[in-house]
Amino acid sequence: MILEEMLSDELLQQAAEKCAEAIIASLPAPEKCNHKFSKRFEEKMQALLQPKTICIMSPEYISK
Secondary structure, eight states: OOOSSOOOHHHHHHHHHHHHHHHHHHSOOGGGOOOOOOHHHHHHHHHHHSOOOOOOOOGGGSOO
16 A cells, blocks of 8 residues: 655654553563663673764775
């Protein structure tokens, strides 16, 4: 079936909100989530959360 009219941004926004609400409603309560992450996982996450220094390469080093 081919839709004859385009979906409006407002209609898409409403659909996205309903979808988000359904996903959130399907999650267990935070107090029921008692997972213990490994020390290695926690260390990796801390490394990801640390601010990073960005190194900008000069254009002559970028291959085309």
